[in-house]
Structures are given as C-alpha cells and as structure tokens.
Amino acid sequence: MTTSTAPHARGDIAASPPVTRARRTSRARFRAAPWFMAPSIVLTFVFVYGFIGFSGLISLSQWKRPTREDLALRSPFGETYVEMFKEQRFQADMRNVTVFTVLFLAVTVVGGLVMALLVHHLVIAKGLFRTVFLLPYALSFIVTGVAFRWIFNPTSGINVWLGDLGIHNPPKWSTDTTVAFTIHHAGDGFWQIDLGIPLAMLPIIIAAAWQLSGFAMAMYLAGLAGIPAEELEASSMDGASWFQQLRRIILPQLWPVTVTCLILLLHTSLKIFDLVVAMSGSGPGFVSDVPGIYVYDMMGRANRYDKGSAAAIVLLVMACVFVVPYLVRVYRKESKGA
Amino acid sequence: MLRNRVRVGLALAATTALALSGCGGAGSSDSGGKSGGSSSLEVFSWWTSGSESEALQVLQNAFTAADANVTFKNAAVSGGGGSNARTVLATRLQGGNPPDSWQLHPDQDLMSAVQDGTVADLTDLYQQQGWEAKLPDTVKGMLQKDGKYYAVPVNAHRANVLWTNPGLLKKAGVTLTDDTTITDFVADLPKLKSSGAAPICLGAKDPFAPAQLLESFILANVGPDAWKQLMTGAVPFNDPRVKTAVTQFGQALTYTNSDSAVLTWDQAALQTAEGKCVVTLMGDWAYGELVAKGKKDGTDFSHVTFPGTKGLFDFVGDAFVIPAKNAPNVAAEKVWLTQLLDPKVQSEFNLKKGSAPVLKGASLDGYPDYQQGAAKDFQTLPIVSSLAHAQAAPAEFATTYSDAVTSFLGSKNVDAFLKTMAGAQKTQLGS
Numbered sequence: 001m002t003t004s005t006a007p008h009a010r011g012d013i014a015a016s017p018p019v020t021r022a023r024r025t026s027r028a029r030f031r032a033a034p035w036f037m038a039p040s041i042v043l044t045f046v047f048v049y050g051f052i053g054f055s056g057l058i059s060l061s062q063w064k065r066p067t068r069e070d071l072a073l074r075s076p077f078g079e080t081y082v083e084m085f086k087e088q089r090f091q092a093d094m095r096n097v098t099v100f101t102v103l104f105l106a107v108t109v110v111g112g113l114v115m116a117l118l119v120h121h122l123v124i125a126k127g128l129f130r131t132v133f134l135l136p137y138a139l140s141f142i143v144t145g146v147a148f149r150w151i152f153n154p155t156s157g158i159n160v161w162l163g164d165l166g167i168h169n170p171p172k173w174s175t176d177t178t179v180a181f182t183i184h185h186a187g188d189g190f191w192q193i194d195l196g197i198p199l200a201m202l203p204i205i206i207a208a209a210w211q212l213s214g215f216a217m218a219m220y221l222a223g224l225a226g227i228p229a230e231e232l233e234a235s236s237m238d239g240a241s242w243f244q245q246l247r248r249i250i251l252p253q254l255w256p257v258t259v260t261c262l263i264l265l266l267h268t269s270l271k272i273f274d275l276v277v278a279m280s281g282s283g284p285g286f287v288s289d290v291p292g293i294y295v296y297d298m299m300g301r302a303n304r305y306d307k308g309s310a311a312a313i314v315l316l317v318m319a320c321v322f323v324v325p326y327l328v329r330v331y332r333k334e335s336k337g338a
Numbered sequence: 339m340l341r342n343r344v345r346v347g348l349a350l351a352a353t354t355a356l357a358l359s360g361c362g363g364a365g366s367s368d369s370g371g372k373s374g375g376s377s378s379l380e381v382f383s384w385w386t387s388g389s390e391s392e393a394l395q396v397l398q399n400a401f402t403a404a405d406a407n408v409t410f411k412n413a414a415v416s417g418g419g420g421s422n423a424r425t426v427l428a429t430r431l432q433g434g435n436p437p438d439s440w441q442l443h444p445d446q447d448l449m450s451a452v453q454d455g456t457v458a459d460l461t462d463l464y465q466q467q468g469w470e471a472k473l474p475d476t477v478k479g480m481l482q483k484d485g486k487y488y489a490v491p492v493n494a495h496r497a498n499v500l501w502t503n504p505g506l507l508k509k510a511g512v513t514l515t516d517d518t519t520i521t522d523f524v525a526d527l528p529k530l531k532s533s534g535a536a537p538i539c540l541g542a543k544d545p546f547a548p549a550q551l552l553e554s555f556i557l558a559n560v561g562p563d564a565w566k567q568l569m570t571g572a573v574p575f576n577d578p579r580v581k582t583a584v585t586q587f588g589q590a591l592t593y594t595n596s597d598s599a600v601l602t603w604d605q606a607a608l609q610t611a612e613g614k615c616v617v618t619l620m621g622d623w624a625y626g627e628l629v630a631k632g633k634k635d636g637t638d639f640s641h642v643t644f645p646g647t648k649g650l651f652d653f654v655g656d657a658f659v660i661p662a663k664n665a666p667n668v669a670a671e672k673v674w675l676t677q678l679l680d681p682k683v684q685s686e687f688n689l690k691k692g693s694a695p696v697l698k699g700a701s702l703d704g705y706p707d708y709q710q711g712a713a714k715d716f717q718t719l720p721i722v723s724s725l726a727h728a729q730a731a732p733a734e735f736a737t738t739y740s741d742a743v744t745s746f747l748g749s750k751n752v753d754a755f756l757k758t759m760a761g762a763q764k765t766q767l768g769s
Binding site (some may be wrong): 030039088154302 | 597
C-alpha cells in the first residue's frame with residue numbers, strides 16, 4: 001500500500017499539474033458515460049415504466065379474457081376500480097394485506113433488533129448464531145409455507161402439543177373465520193367485511209416473520225457495528241442504565257437502518273403470494289386472501305384481465321405511498337450534502 | 339457538447355433497435371413450413387393424480403400405437419380442478435405457442451374458446467369419422483356452435499354423487515337411497531352426527547368442492563330445467579327455491595368436519611372411506627381415487643345419487659381441442675383426436691378414469707357396478723352441466739359463483755350470496 005502522496009511531495013514527476021490532469025480524465029469519463037447508461041435507461045423505461053403504463057391502460061379497458069384482447073376504454077372511466085372496491089373479496093384482501101404488513105413489519109423489525117442486540121453482545125459462537133438466525137432467509141416461501149402449514153394444521157400440528165399441555169380448545173389457526181378487535185362490522189353499507197384483525201392471518205405472519213427476521217437482524221448487526229463504542233462507554237461512565245443507552249444512543253443511530261429495513265420488507269409484504277398459497281389459500285370467507293392471490297385468480301381463473309391489472313395498480317400505489325417520500329427525502333439529503 | 343448529444347442519441351437508438359428486434363422474433367414461429375420437421379405431439383391437461391394419469395397413459399398408448407413416429411409429450415400441469423393449468427395455457431395461447439392439443443370442458447368453457455378464435459373447426463373430422471351418429475344429442479349440442487364442431491369429448495363424469503360409509507350409516511341408523519329427498523337428508527344430519535364421526539366430509543381447500551356441494555343442493559331444489567334457466571338468467575338467483583337450497587347448505591356446513599379448510603377433495607373422500615366421516619359429495623372421479631387406494635365398493639364405501647337429484651346427471655366432461663392458429667403438428671393432432679373416440683380406447687380410458695364413455699355402444703365389459711350404472715344413466719337421464727367446474731357458464735360467472743361460495747363459508751349470509759349472484763347474472767351472462 002502506498003502512503004498518501006500530496007501533490008507537492010511528488011515534485012514534478014507528472015508532466016502537467018494535477019488539476020488539469022483531473023479535468024482531462026473526468027471529461028473522458030463523461031464521454032463514455034452515456035454509452036454505459038443508455039441501455040439501462042431505455043430498458044427501464046420500456047420494461048418498467050412502459051409496462052406499468054400498459055397495466056394501467058388494461059385496468060381502464062374492457063379486456064377480460066386473456067385470449068380476446070380488447071383495449072377499448074370501459075365506459076364510466078375507472079369503473080373497474082369502483083367494481084373492485086365494492087367486492088367483498090377485494091375489501092377482505094385490502095384488510096388482510098394491511099393487517100399483515102403492519103404486524104409483519106412490527107414483529108420482524110423488533111425481532112430482528114432483539115436478535116441483533118443478542119448476537120452483537122455474544123462472546124462465544126457469535127458466527128454460529130448469526131448464521132442460524134439468517135438461514136431461514138435462504139429458503140423459498142413455498143418451503144416455509146408447506147412446513148408451517150403442517151405446523152399449524154388444526155388437527156395434527158402444534159395443536160396436538162397444546163392438547164397434551166391441557167389446552168383442549170386450541171386455536172383454529174388459518175381455518176378460523178373470526179375477526180378480532182373489530183372496529184366495524186359488515187353491514188348493508190359499503191363495507192361487506194368485518195374490519196379488524198383476522199385471526200387466520202396470524203400463522204402467516206408468524207411464518208413470514210420467522211423467515212425474514214434474520215434479514216432484519218443482519219441489517220441491524222451492520223448498523224450496530226457502526227455505533228462508536230466511545231459514546232456507549234462515556235454514557236456508562238455517566239451512570240446510564242442499559243435501557244437508557246438503548247433508548248438514547250443505540251436506537252436513534254439505528255434509525256436509518258430501521259427505515260431501510262421497513263422499506264425493503266414493505267414491498268415483500270405487499271406482494272406476498274406464494275407463502276399464503278402454500279399455507280392456507282384464500283381461506284373460508286377470504287380471511288387469508290391477499291391481493292397477490294386476487295391478481296392471480298382474476299388473470300387466470302376469472303378471465304378478468306382488467307380487474308387483475310387494477311388490483312396490481314392498487315398495490316403499486318400502496319407501495320409508492322411509502323417508498324416515494326422516502327426516496328425523495330434521501331435524494332434531497334444527498335443533493336444538499338453534495 | 340453537440341458531439342455528446344449525437345453519441346447519446348446513437349446509443350439510445352442502438353439499444354432500442356436491439357430491444358425491438360427481440361420483440362419482433364415472436365411472429366416467426368407462425369410459418370407452417372416448420373411442421374414437417376417437428377415430430378412430437380404435446381398434449382396439455384391437468385390429469386396428474388393417480389387414476390387420472392393412468393387414464394392418460396391409455397390415450398398415450400393408443401396414440402403411439404397409431405403413429406409410432408411421433409413422440410408423445412405429456413405437458414400436464416397439476417393444481418386442483420385445472421386452475422393452474424388454465425393460467426399456463428392462457429399464457430401460451432397469448433404468446434402464440436399453443437400445445438398440440440389441450441383439455442377443456444364442453445359447453446360454455448368450449449364456447450368461450452370458440453369466441454376467442456383459439457380452437458380449430460373439426461366438422462370435417464366429425465363427418466369423416468361419422469361421430470354425429472355415435473354421440474348423445476345433449477353432448478353434441480355442447481360441442482358445436484352454429485352447426486360446426488370444435489372439440490372431441492372423451493368422458494362423462496357425474497358430479498352429483500354422494501359417497502357414503504356404510505358402517506357409519508348403519509351405526510347412525512340412517513338409510514340413504516337414491517329416492518331420499520333433500521329435506522329428509524337435511525333432517526337426518528343430526529342423526530348422522532350420533533355415529534361419532536363428522537356427518538359430512540368437505541375438502542374445502544379446493545374451492546370447487548364446496549361450490550359443487552352447493553350446486554347439488556340447488557339442483558335438488560330446482561331440477562334440471564330451472565337449472566339451465568339459472569345459467570342463462572331466465573330464472574334469477576334470488577328465486578325462493580334457490581334461497582331454500584342455500585339455507586340448507588348453510589345448515590349442512592355446521593355438520594362438516596372441523597378441518598375442512600385444510601383438506602383437499604381426495605383427502606375428504608379417503609376420510610369417508612376410512613370412517614372419519616359419514617358422507618361426502620364428490621364427482622365420480624373420487625371413485626377412481628378410492629379404488630386406487632385399495633378401498634372396496636360396498637364394504638369400505640358406498641354411493642347414492644345426491645338426495646333429490648336422482649332424475650338428473652350433473653355432467654362434468656372433458657374434451658380435447660386443437661389450436662386454430664400456430665398449430666405445431668396438424669397431422670399428428672388429427673390422429674390423436676381420431677384415437678380419442680375409438681371404441682376400444684373409450685372403454686379402456688373410462689374404465690381407468692372412473693367415468694362413463696361418451697361413445698354410444700362402447701363396451702362396458704369389466705366395468706365395476708358403479709360405472710355400469712353411471713354409463714346407463716348418462717345415456718338415459720337429462721344431462722345438466724356443472725357450474726362449479728366452469729362448464730355451465732362462462733369462466734367469469736363460474737369464478738364469481740366460486741368466490742361467492744367462499745365468502746358464504748365465512749359469513750353464512752344467505753342474502754348477500756343471492757344478491758351477488760343475481761347481480762352477476764345481469765352483468766356477466768348473455769355476453
């Protein structure tokens with residue numbers, strides 16, 4: 001490794017002064033840049049934004065059967081969205097995915113943080129525990145879904161142990177149609193579903209959290225490594241308890257990691273499909289149905305391309321509501337800093 | 339700076355041209371001249387479970403015997419009732435890459451495909467083979483549009499069969515015969531519970547199973563003629579007879595097994611034969627499954643027509659079609675279709691499949707008692723198409739029905755169900 005070389009230390013080895021040399025190489029780099037950027041930009045515009053636009057067009061059109069294309073716009077504009085939001089199934093999907101996202105993110109982030117704090121302070125077998133906690137992330141959702149379906153089978157899974165422990169009315173897990181903490185009951189009005197927490201989503205949340213909290217843990221471990229030890233030492237010398245250290249020093253410094261983690265997990269939770277299909281399907285009364293399955297069913301079984309596309313656009317908007325402000329803030333900070 | 343803009347423009351143009359050339363390549367598979375070279379026949383179905391794949395093997399053997407030069411490719415896709423297969427098929431048809439032949443249901447399922455223009459006209463083949471004289475009239479009506487035939491049927495399954503456990507029935511002191519009425523059956527449900535096992539086994543993991551159970555209740559209450567009118571919208575879904583049927587269905591649901599949401603239809607049938615529940619409603623494809631698992635008709639399980647539906651045959655049939663455009667191997671496809679209605683093939687195939695032959699006069703030698711009875715009923719009784727299997731109505735209406743049944747499983751709200759279905763009749767039928 002060379003030691004740092006200040007320009008004046010090198011004397012006049014270089015024929016021209018370093019400033020001109022820098023400008024010349026940066027101009028050369030700038031000339032090459034468009035060639036490297038162009039393919040990505042064009043492909044992104046076509047395959048991402050172009051196709052999003054096409055999906056939006058389909059959602060406003062009359063295209064129903066996959067093999068009978070009909071891109072004429074549907075008569076009251078956006079009628080497909082209105083029709084969709086009035087359906088019991090889609091309302092249940094929206095409720096389920098919201099409940100799933102909120103609870104899943106909470107459990108995964110908190111679980112990841114707890115695991116990271118534990119692993120960070122381990123003295124022995126740190127690498128082993130880190131690997132073990134992170135291993136579920138390597139599985140496919142289908143594998144996790146099948147395994148947890150067996151675990152949460154109401155007659156032959158974990159309920160057998162609960163029965164042995166003396167609990168003779170064990171939870172019905174994904175077959176339960178109860179909606180807990182209902183804030184509004186289904187009636188003759190707009191809402192055709194009970195608004196609350198469907199108990200059938202809980203096994204799915206547990207399975208997803210089990211799979212992804214290792215990922216959150218890995219991000220938090222990296223974040224914890226970046227916290228300077230001097231601050232913690234100084235605070236403990238001032239008599240701060242462990243909990244005060246956590247609340248005042250560690251957690252605020254982990255905030256960027258938390259936000260990144262939430263954003264990355266948010267798009268997984270909104271798109272969740274294979275885990276639910278493997279675990280419970282749509283469930284009685286659609287208590288475990290999610291928009292991912294709805295899109296699949298509308299496109300494949302129901303021959304309603306327009307409704308499937310509309311549901312996909314709704315999911316996109318839901319993701320954008322969180323991701324776009326985050327990105328705007330990040331880019332503003334970067335441009336202010338630069 | 340201008341030179342930079344020119345370079346950027348050139349870069350963009352080059353990339354766009356590259357990308358578009360990839361898109362343009364899809365049309366080239368259209369050329370018919372290619373067909374001479376490819377010597378395979380790709381058959382697409384959803385027959386992947388035990389008795390189904392054995393039956394498909396019969397068809398494969400028949401085809402290979404007829405044309406040994408062509409390789410038979412089994413492109414079956416698994417997934418309850420064909421839902422996964424339909425998605426894969428739709429993608430392939432849209433991409434211009436159809437299989438040589440694919441399975442679908444006759445009646446409205448076929449009619450939707452005909453309206454799309456994806457299936458080939460087979461009238462010439464029908465005339466050549468003289469099939470018009472050899473198929474029952476109702477079935478012929480389900481295979482044609484405007485006098486042209488578009489599909490070749492292979493079998494006739496009956497969906498209104500109640501499989502029973504004789505031992506448990508005796509224990510409960512209940513007799514079920516073909517003449518039992520639906521009201522008697524509903525009244526007997528509490529007695530069935532006294533046998534110690536769940537009265538009705540329902541494999542609700544597959545959405546078509548509860549849909550089919552409700553369909554049987556509706557058929558028992560309205561009869562074949564009103565059923566056909568329900569499918570065209572002439573009789574609205576909030577007819578009082580349908581309301582009674584749905585209410586009875588709701589009552590029956592309280593007598594089903596507690597783990598119905600995690601059981602598939604074949605697991606439910608097996609549980610009936612094993613004594614975990616007393617009855618289960620399933621089409622006679624369950625017969626093949628039970629026999630394949632070693633259960634004996636008469637001792638382990640028995641059967642009656644669903645109470646109140648003795649006078650009708652709830653038809654779920656399979657038929658094969660060939661593509662209208664981009665057909666990979668037309669000659670082999672015609673050979674394949676011809677084999678499907680060969681009398682010997684019909685006998686062998688339907689024996690393995692557990693269904694009734696569609697060909698009039700196909701030999702029933704070696705058929706077990708149940709199948710002999712079903713085959714006779716098919717040729718004599720009024721035939722109605724099943725809605726749970728997307729045969730009686732277009733796929734959109736069938737899915738609305740299936741979703742409405744799933745919602746009903748959760749809410750048990752009869753009026754909401756009827757309102758959804760009546761609304762769907764107005765907007766989705768008749769198109």
